[in-house]
Amino acid sequence: xxxxxxxxxxxxxxxxxxxxxxxxxxxxxxxxxxxxxxxxxxxxxxxxxxxxxxxxxxxxxxxxxxxxxxxxxxxxxxxxxxxxxxxxxxxxxxxxxxxxxxxxxxxxxxxxxxxxxxxxxxxxxxxxxxxxxxxxxxxxxxxxxxxxxxxxx
Amino acid sequence: xxxxxxxxxxxxxxxxxxxxxxxxxxxxxxxxxxxxxxxxxxxxxxxxxxxxxxxxxxxxxxxxxxxxxxxxxxxxxxxxxxxxxxxxxxxxxxxxxxxxxxxxxxxxxxxxxxxxxxxxxxxxxxxxxxxxxxxxxxxxxxxxxxxxxxxxx
DNA sequence: TATTGTTATACTCTATAACTATA
DNA sequence: TATAGTTATAGAGTATAACAATA
Numbered sequence: 366x367x368x369x370x371x372x373x374x375x376x377x378x379x380x381x382x383x384x385x386x387x388x389x390x391x392x393x394x395x396x397x398x399x400x401x402x403x404x405x406x407x408x409x410x411x412x413x414x415x416x417x418x419x420x421x422x423x424x425x426x427x428x429x430x431x432x433x434x435x436x437x438x439x440x441x442x443x444x445x446x447x448x449x450x451x452x453x454x455x456x457x458x459x460x461x462x463x464x465x466x467x468x469x470x471x472x473x474x475x476x477x478x479x480x481x482x483x484x485x486x487x488x489x490x491x492x493x494x495x496x497x498x499x500x501x502x503x504x505x506x507x508x509x510x511x512x513x514x515x516x517x518x
Numbered sequence: 519x520x521x522x523x524x525x526x527x528x529x530x531x532x533x534x535x536x537x538x539x540x541x542x543x544x545x546x547x548x549x550x551x552x553x554x555x556x557x558x559x560x561x562x563x564x565x566x567x568x569x570x571x572x573x574x575x576x577x578x579x580x581x582x583x584x585x586x587x588x589x590x591x592x593x594x595x596x597x598x599x600x601x602x603x604x605x606x607x608x609x610x611x612x613x614x615x616x617x618x619x620x621x622x623x624x625x626x627x628x629x630x631x632x633x634x635x636x637x638x639x640x641x642x643x644x645x646x647x648x649x650x651x652x653x654x655x656x657x658x659x660x661x662x663x664x665x666x667x668x669x670x671x
Numbered sequence: 672t673a674t675t676g677t678t679a680t681a682c683t684c685t686a687t688a689a690c691t692a693t694a
Numbered sequence: 695t696a697t698a699g700t701t702a703t704a705g706a707g708t709a710t711a712a713c714a715a716t717a
Contacts, residue, residue: 376583376618376619376620376626377583377584377585377588377618377624377626378581378582378583378584378588381577381581381584381588381589381591381592382577382580382581383573383576383577383580383592383593384580385576385580385641386573386576386577387664387668388664389644389648389664390554390648390651390652390660390663390664390667391551391554391555391558391569391644391647391648391651392569392573393664393667393668393671394547394550394551394554394667395551395554395555395569396594396667396671397547397551397667397668397670397671398544398547398548398550398551399594399671400670400671401543401544401547401548401670402544402548405544415683416544416545416548417684420536420539420545423536423538423539424534424535424536424539427535427536427537427538428531428534428535429531430529430530430531431530431531431534432530432698432699433698433699434697434698434699435530435531435534438534439534439536440536441549441552442685443685443686443687444698444699444700445685445686445687445699445700445701445702446684446685446686447699448699448700448701449700452700465529465530466529467529468693468694468697468698469692469693469694469698470692470693470694470697470698470699471530471693471697471698471699472698472699473529473530488538491542491544494544495542495543495544498543498544498670499543499670501669501670502666502669502670506666506669507543509662509666510543510663510666510667511540511541511542511543511546513655513659513662513663513666514543514546514547514549514550514663515540515546515550516654516655516659517550517553517554517651517652517654517655518546518549518550518552518553568706570707585675585676586675586676587674587675587676595708596708596709596710597675597676597677598676598677598678598679598708598709598710599707599708599709600676601676601677601678621674621675621716621717622675622715622716622717623674623675623676623715623716623717624674624675624676624716625675625676672717673716673717674715674716674717675714675715675716675717676713676714676715676716677712677713677714677715678711678712678713678714679710679711679712679713680709680710680711680712681708681709681710682707682708682709682710683706683707683708683709684705684706684707684708685704685705685706685707686703686704686705686706687702687703687704687705688701688702688703688704689700689701689702689703690699690700690701690702691698691699691700691701692697692698692699692700693696693697693698693699694695694696694697694698
């Protein structure tokens with residue numbers, strides 16, 4: 366480490382000013398997301414589901430027969446990452462994979478009975494978690510926040 | 519891989535429905551943050567600064583003499599991570615580290631002249647990038663979005 | 672004993688390139 | 695030649711535990 370002795374003696378500020386960062390959308394979005402994801406991990410630990418795994422199960426549940434490439438496009442996940450995620454969910458027997466008759470390269474994804482049950486439980490947990498994460502907001506503010514976030518991506 | 523042949527032939531849906539996910543604050547926050555961070559990485563590549571590195575330089579610049587533990591608390595970064603980040607910035611000679619006279623365990627961080635120059639350039643880049651990331655929003659909407667995000671964390 | 676900062680380590684996330692099999 | 699999915703690999707982000715120096 367390169368530390369140097371200086372004169373006059375160094376002194377640390379007592380209150381930290383991060384007002385510039387607080388004016389940035391990126392900084393605030395990152396901090397808020399990080400807080401919500403931490404709550405997600407905590408609450409969803411019992412079901413052993415990460416945010417992206419929940420998203421995958423949700424999309425498959427609402428779109429039986431969806432293919433990995435469709436999932437990648439919809440969730441902005443890269444193919445190599447999705448392959449690993451699907452392998453884990455498959456290993457837990459939460460989904461089934463069947464080759465598409467019309468195009469043997471593609472795979473049709475469906476939830477197993479266990480997968481559908483777990484998704485239903487996860488949705489209950491997510492709903493509660495979301496309410497807690499947004500407890501400082503009114504219902505109208507939450508609606509506004511979500512609409513504005515969607516305009517960004 | 520465990521793929522099974524099924525009857526009747528599998529079929530992939532043409533349009534994907536992710537309406538449930540779109541109702542979730544966490545999902546939308548993550549997608550929006552991801553989009554902004556991608557733009558940040560792209561625009562800040564020329565200055566070789568990652569989001570957290572920019573945050574660190576910004577806080578040090580506005581709080582000369584700040585200590586690593588203060589940075590950790592303010593930016594929600596864990597000490598081992600900050601140590602590595604500071605080592606990289608130090609190696610690039612963007613900051614100076616001096617032991618605090620009143621408490622020899624603590625370190626006073628300051629920007630070097632090069633660090634101050636780089637921060638000034640980065641602030642210009644960030645300002646433009648932020649405007650582009652939020653181009654779908656009015657000024658009032660952006661202000662509202664930031665205020666609501668701050669209520670979350 | 673408690674705190675500051677560091678080191679070591681490990682696990683996850685993300686990204687790229689190269690490969691296969693099918694089309 | 696292009697596409698769907700996989701494998702291999704590497705880099706970055708994040709977490710915990712253990713440590714040294716200082717208080």
